[in-house]
Amino acid sequence: MKKRTPAVLLAAVTATALLAACSGGTNAGDSGGGGGGSKTLTLASVDQGSIEDVVKAFEKANPGVKVRYTTSGADQYQQQIRTQLSSGTAPDVMSVWPGNGNPAATVVLAKPGYLRDLSDQAWAAKMPDAIKTVAQYEGKTYNAIFGQNGIGAVYNEQAMEKAGLTPPDTWTKLLAFCRDAKAKGTPAFALGNQDNWVTQLALYAMVATTVYGEDRDFDKKMQAGKATFAKSQWTTALDKYMTMDKTGCFQKNPLGTNYEASQQLAATGKTLGIIQGNWVIALLKGKNPQGTFTFKALPATDDPSATLIPAAAGAGYGVNAKTKNEDLALKFVNFVMSPEGMTLFVKKQGGLPALPDTGYAVDPSLTELATFIQADRTVPFMDQLWPNAKVQQTMLSGLQEIFSGQSTPDKLLGEMDADYKAGS
Template identity: 35%
Template sequence: MWHRRTKAVFGSTAVVGVMVALWVALGQSSGAHERGTVTLTVGVTRSTALAGLAEEYRRVAPHVRIRITTTPIDAYQTVMRTRLASGRAPDLLTIWPGNGNSMSAAQIAPLGVLADLSDTAYGRSVPAAARPLLGTDGRVRLWTPGSNVVGALYNRAVFRRAGVTVPRTWGELLAACDRLRQAGVAPIAVGNQTPWVAQLIDYALAPTHAYARDPHLDRELRAGRTTFARSGWREALTRYVELSRRGCYQADPNGTSLERAEAMVARGEAAMTVLVGPAHTSLHALNPEGEFGIFPFPAADRAEDLRVAAGIASGLGVNARSPRLPEALRFVEFLARPENTRRFNAEAQNLALDGSSGAAFLEPFVPYVRAGRTVPFPDQLWPNADTQREHIAVAQDLLAGRETIDGGLRRMDRAYALR
């Protein structure tokens, strides 16, 4: 999702060894061994929502087999860059919108390895304001199903036992942390050992404290008229550290993985965790009988001042050098059908770009989307992938006591200038 201001989560043989992981093979053929069979390969970071639609595609194109390879997100970017460079990339692959990491549209499209989707029915339907995040030079090179949100996923049973209601303001959040800690549970499980997770609490704080204060912040940063150090990012990092000092996080956030943080919430060891909406699926897998919800992270002192992070979701790019390019493009057209996009979003815990449909789990965010009280994930509009990497390191260093807020903001400014 984009905010009204634009109208508009990272190479070595050791890393390659972690590539996984999970193969979802649809059909009996492992290649084009059956006469007339075409096998499309798809590289992703999660496959649940895609696998169902890939199976459904067999009814549309019985001669096509789709093989999905799932790689953990922190290895995916290095692995896939290596495969692209060696000419061994899959026919379709996960790409992120904007410019936040090494597998984002603005980083990959200039390499000439993503097919142009602009003149497809899907490409023509993309709102003009979204196009800059889905490719370069006004061309669409990424299919995205909708938008993703950052919020507080919580264990309803833990909240009930502690007598805590969903907080709507910063003061209520701090009071809830105190009460949850007194009840013997960690208020917020933080999985900073998994690098991409380390950015998320800041991403939940920045919309209210940086972008609501200056709706044109990205433009001002890009023009050199302001810096992270002079912007509301200072308040966002200050509150991130304040949560730590108040005991809102569990012991050793930097030594806790995403999987461990999710398990803490699923098993009732922690009350909540700040993640993207699709993490709901992981919580239910860990505890199918659990009751889980999500709410906008209450970053504001007044509820009416809250802004939320809602960014265009990662999607699929088509390998322009694929020998099966026509079939890959036809599969994207199938995914982009409105009924299939709605099904994908419902299973992937996304919202439609306009908030009109999607996962019922995310209903608390719909009023913010419809009212334009959303801000893209910050890295989607940064000029390079270095800024996101430095921000992640800063977030980890702040909790480890290795960095000050002033020092962290200077590091982010230096990284931003590397464009």
Template identity: 25%
Template sequence: MFKSKYSLVALLLAFTLILLTGCGSAKTPEATGSAASSAPAKETAAPETAAPEATANANEEAFEISVAHWMLNKDNANAGEYMKQVELKYKATYPNAKIVWNPIQGEKYHELLKAQLATKSAPDVFFHQNALVAFAKAGFLADLSDQAWASHILPSALGEVKYGGKVYGVPVDVSGWGVFYNKKVFADLGLTAPKTFQEFLDLSEKIKAAGITPVTSGYKDGWPIAGSWFSLINFVFGADPDIAKHLFDGTKKINGPEFKSMFAAYEAMVKKGVISKSILSTTYDLAVQQVAEGKAAMHFNGPWVNSFVADKYKVDLGFFTIPDDKGTNFVTSATNATVSLNANYPNKERGQDMINALIDPAILAPFLENSAFSGLDTFIVKHKTTGGQEYSEAIGKQEGKMQPSIWLPPSVTELLNQMTTKISSGKSVSDDDLDAADKAYQRDKGLLNIE
């Protein structure tokens, strides 16, 4: 009995040793697929939720973000205060951020910006004008369609910031060109805003008779030249209110009767002495001074001039648009400045927050006061000057159209500027001039966003 019990114990011990030996020589589950599949799965740890402290620490990181512009001059108290408030707003979220304001002055702003974007050396956030389609096509801009303000863009400005169904920029301010005049000169001579082009010529004759230059502008600086034919665009709209669409679909041409009538009107102004004889050598600042001092009665300009004249010269300006022979009198407007985010900026959230600071209503509204209007429907910009109020009334009462800078490529605008200069020097525009502009349009209309 004892022997049998011992034998059973021995047998059990031997079997146990065999099992232990087998387990010791077995391959690991990672080495055998069957073992891995039969092994119990390891318990996966739940993903960690970022603590509020982590986000706060990220916001407190030191970093640099650059903003390129042409319109923010720190010597201008209004612009200086705007930049100061933007920095305070941004640093409330990112206290250690360094904001680098990158001013690029002069006519070559967009050429330089385009070159910087192409070489990936451009600023992180940048203002631009009439360049969104080209920049978006090249992949230079970040998609901002998901931003809260994207659903509040004014319909008249949406075409300037949207491409391919996506929003690539925010319209900071909207304004347009027309005739701003010295209200005292008009009052002294008993003049009122004209209802036809002939009335405009007639009141100009009365101004000349008083020894005052009727119309001046700062052609020497280049950029104001377009404002003159922008201000006469009712001759084009009067002939075809849908000229932008018809040019794009090929049913109308730049060398057609619409633009010919516009330049004929400008040539009549030059020949009748309505346009200053020294307009080609006059700077923008001098033209503004001449109107403010009553040496000239009118100038082609935008609402941005109102607060400057009111502050520096204590003079009230009025505003009207020049009608065509039939009294067609649309008011045009365009986005003056769009802000976009560089597609190569590594932290999109920080870039978006900078844009949100730039367009914060409490910050932007005082900056635009008396000079322009917001491109968003989220707030109203107040205008205290008479010129600003009259411009605002014109936008509210007159039918609006897109400014030519929206529906003409930059190359065409430049050629039309050259024609304006040519007429101002006493020459006439030829068919060849208009043919060249039409060829430029056909070549470059792909840059436009006409819907």
């Protein structure tokens, strides 16, 4: 899910990698083709602010090797990389997004043969299913995805202590939690639906368990035309989202509250928490440095063991299928996927490693997210596997219309089905 202004999130808003990259900029010159020099690697990256440390560490670990790299904002990069690939001037290694959502996404680049198959690399078999799904095309891995983020409930521990409440782990307890919080004059969750990309987050948290808890192959069935939004557990998830609203789980007038204001509510204890991605924790700490904030799964059933979390793979790295520097290119992506490489990235970006057992010291606020990831109890952000961006745009605007009383869940899911069937 990448944040678009004002319309959508896509592969990784999630990904602090993108947020860091969007300011643009260029480093270290040449981004041309691989050339013949086995000691010089060319690289194009959107990870401005974090790729620098990774390059330094890689060069230090490989004396005599020089990485010539460029960094740029996501939009500029996506426009350039396809032109470079088709003209034979692309670098040895390049940023690649998960899934199928933009011009530099895994499926889009792998389908015409622009990327080298990385399935033979040791880390490929270790990827959790939620990451593997969006790193592959036709069952082969093309993207070295090093980090991920999750969506859930982020609680203000001081506000929770003051209210005398604890995080719920079942659907029944969640509704009771909302009622108790409302009775104490402090709504459970801040919701900034004035920014339409926020509207999807609580819904995605519900969908993860209600839809994929019953059927991990739901996306494959959608792609095969054997399932729809309107005739699936998406109806249950959307009903639960509306039930939360009717129960008073959110502050008054979510449509009149933007993302920034919702952060302020949660950070200062005006609400007990916020339903967001783990990336919001750093923002909450910025508004309340003395505060302590903890990420927890948002339950959608009364079986805690069945709860799943939406987890988004961030942008990773692919190898140019026509590189003349294959050995060095593979060495670089393998370094990215090593414990050292992943740790360098996620420390800078505020995420979590894509692979388990890296030795990374997880921030205590993200312990539960890390536990779910290690237990393979996550599913991709839903839009990463949709055939076009229109489905998500329809969902976001439709959710705002539902909150304003201008649409209904049935109408919205029907419209999403129509956009999905239109294909790419």
